[in-house]
Amino acid sequence: MTAMTEDTTTPTERDDAPASGDDVVDRILANASSRAGVSVFTPGAAQAIQTTGLGSGTYRGDDHGLGVDGDQFDRDDRQALRRVAGLSTELEDVTEVEYRQLRLENVVLIGVYSQGTLADAENSLRELSALAETAGAVVLDGLLQRRPHPDPSTYLGSGKAIELKNIVASLGADTVIADTELAPSQRRALEDVVKVKVIDRTAVILDIFSQHAKSREGKAQVELAQLEYLLPRLRGWGESMSRQAGGQVGAGNGMGSRGPGETKIELDRRRIHTRMAILRKKIKEMKPAREAKRANRNRNAVPSVAIAGYTNAGKSSLLNRLTRAGVLVENALFATLDATVRKSVTADGRPFTYADTVGFVRNLPHQLVEAFRSTLEEVAESDIIIHVVDGSHPDPEAQLATVRDVIHEVDGREIPEVVVFNKSDLVDDSRRLVLRGLVPDAIFVSARTGEGIDELLARLAEILPRPEVDLDLLVPYDRGEVVARIHDIGRVVDVEYLETGTRVLAKVYPQDAATLQEFAS
Numbered sequence: 406m407t408a409m410t411e412d413t414t415t416p417t418e419r420d421d422a423p424a425s426g427d428d429v430v431d432r433i434l435a436n437a438s439s440r441a442g443v444s445v446f447t448p449g450a451a452q453a454i455q456t457t458g459l460g461s462g463t464y465r466g467d468d469h470g471l472g473v474d475g476d477q478f479d480r481d482d483r484q485a486l487r488r489v490a491g492l493s494t495e496l497e498d499v500t501e502v503e504y505r506q507l508r509l510e511n512v513v514l515i516g517v518y519s520q521g522t523l524a525d526a527e528n529s530l531r532e533l534s535a536l537a538e539t540a541g542a543v544v545l546d547g548l549l550q551r552r553p554h555p556d557p558s559t560y561l562g563s564g565k566a567i568e569l570k571n572i573v574a575s576l577g578a579d580t581v582i583a584d585t586e587l588a589p590s591q592r593r594a595l596e597d598v599v600k601v602k603v604i605d606r607t608a609v610i611l612d613i614f615s616q617h618a619k620s621r622e623g624k625a626q627v628e629l630a631q632l633e634y635l636l637p638r639l640r641g642w643g644e645s646m647s648r649q650a651g652g653q654v655g656a657g658n659g660m661g662s663r664g665p666g667e668t669k670i671e672l673d674r675r676r677i678h679t680r681m682a683i684l685r686k687k688i689k690e691m692k693p694a695r696e697a698k699r700a701n702r703n704r705n706a707v708p709s710v711a712i713a714g715y716t717n718a719g720k721s722s723l724l725n726r727l728t729r730a731g732v733l734v735e736n737a738l739f740a741t742l743d744a745t746v747r748k749s750v751t752a753d754g755r756p757f758t759y760a761d762t763v764g765f766v767r768n769l770p771h772q773l774v775e776a777f778r779s780t781l782e783e784v785a786e787s788d789i790i791i792h793v794v795d796g797s798h799p800d801p802e803a804q805l806a807t808v809r810d811v812i813h814e815v816d817g818r819e820i821p822e823v824v825v826f827n828k829s830d831l832v833d834d835s836r837r838l839v840l841r842g843l844v845p846d847a848i849f850v851s852a853r854t855g856e857g858i859d860e861l862l863a864r865l866a867e868i869l870p871r872p873e874v875d876l877d878l879l880v881p882y883d884r885g886e887v888v889a890r891i892h893d894i895g896r897v898v899d900v901e902y903l904e905t906g907t908r909v910l911a912k913v914y915p916q917d918a919a920t921l922q923e924f925a926s
């Protein structure tokens with residue numbers, strides 16, 4: 406960024422300057438796979454604290470470099486900033502503060518809630534905390550502001566934003582994560598106030614996805630989602646570049662906005678569009694392979710059971726319990742990002758498959774809906790959905806609703822659903838009553854202890870279709886009782902009396918077919 410060579414900015418302003426759009430675009434286009442932490446779209450800005458000398462562990466109360474804009478509008482909000490219990494991390498001493506600053510991605514979470522939805526907002530912030538930790542960050546604190554609506558310019562009210570700045574400084578945080586999808590301008594404005602990197606929930610989820618996607622298709626879809634997210638946010642980078650140029654020449658928008666920043670944006674935009682087109686084409690080409698695989702399963706008429714549910718509900722653990730499949734289980738959100746399919750068989754011998762799926766999450770970034778497609782299709786085309794709910798979660802009802810919404814969206818409404826409350830080892834009797842009230846025919850299971858697994862298997866066996874098997878048998882004349890039995894248990898299609906015995910063409914269930922094997926001709 407050439408505009409930065411001249412020292413017309415205060416140190417704070419300069420440190421706050423975003424990394425050039427160049428870095429970001431290059432990095433994502435380069436499809437960096439070894440990314441850690443939540444530094445998705447704003448590399449560089451995280452150094453702000455160290456270089457401005459806020460790292461002494463003292464609370465910095467002044468507003469250097471800030472206007473006191475709008476402070477007076479936010480009197481009411483002053484009382485409304487509240488900490489979410491359990492998210493605060495007490496810093497023991499200055500050493501720890503300094504230690505934390507050596508590492509990137511110490512985050513403070515923020516959220517805005519309107520009256521009456523505090524519990525919901527807290528749960529949402531806890532989930533964001535789990536997401537941030539999954540992405541590799543350390544959560545130092547979580548703050549909620551009560552407000553009828555998020556502030557259109559800085560998300561939090563401007564007074565709160567300044568408070569946040571002080572909290573961030575005193576904790577030695579280097580990143581703020583907002584529990585929403587911030588408008589590009591909101592992100593910039595809030596960053597200008599708090600002086601550290603600000604990202605949003607969507608960026609965190611995208612980052613987790615980019616760290617975890619394994620298959621070629623998964624990776625391509627995540628990259629596409631990242632570019633889609635980035636595209637409207639390029640203007641943010643450009644604006645700040647224009648602002649710098651504007652400062653230099655002392656002019657308004659005119660010169661700055663026509664400067665190199667804007668040209669750069671156009672260039673980036675074109676490169677991004679090109680890359681997105683390539684990715685879309687690639688993904689399209691991968692589709693037939695997936696459909697062929699699925700068609701193959703359909704042709705073999707093997708029924709499928711999709712294990713769906715909220716992220717971290719224990720889907721993979723349950724699949725392991727059900728099949729001993731050895732699927733990756735992790736106490737992190739989105740441990741599973743690509744569909745895993747496992748073969749199994751009912752107690753009476755009917756084969757079927759289990760498909761593990763990507764966890765659902767509330768407010769799924771719309772860019773990622775496509776990236777989910779491959780596993781959602783698995784759900785939409787299954788014969789049964791095991792809907793796993795974490796019975797120990799504070800708000801299972803919301804989880805149930807979120808997952809059902811998405812299942813409906815992908816036309817899975819007609820598919821029989823077996824609701825399973827998992828982690829029952831953590832659920833006491835009174836809570837079971839509550840859960841039972843939510844879903845009367847749910848099964849309580851524990852992937853950990855094995856409770857309820859037999860009941861679940863029995864329920865599946867009950868619902869799974871009973872495909873018939875074609876048999877062509879030759880039954881000796883001295884075994885007439887076998888022919889009688891075939892009439893009992895299946896449908897006899899044709900009978901022919903040969904020299905060596907009775908030839909019977911029949912359709913029976915697989916488990917019975919096994920017992921007639923000796924007569925196969």
Ligand SMILES: Nc1nc2c(ncn2[C@@H]2O[C@H](COP(=O)(O)OP(=O)(O)OP(=O)(O)O)[C@@H](O)[C@H]2O)c(=O)[nH]1
Pocket residue numbers: 714715716717718719720721722723733734735736737738739740741742762763764765827828829830831850851852853854
């Ligand atoms: N106490 C207890 N913990 C469980 C149980 N089932 C799973 N867990 C834990 O819950 C966490 C998440 O389990 P996973 O199986 O990875 O959850 P998932 O639904 O597949 O998660 P994603 O793939 O990330 O969406 C892990 O730490 C498991 O050990 C259970 O029955 N009881």
Ligand SMILES: [Mg+2]
Pocket residue numbers: 720721722733734739740741761762
């Ligand atoms: Mg999983």
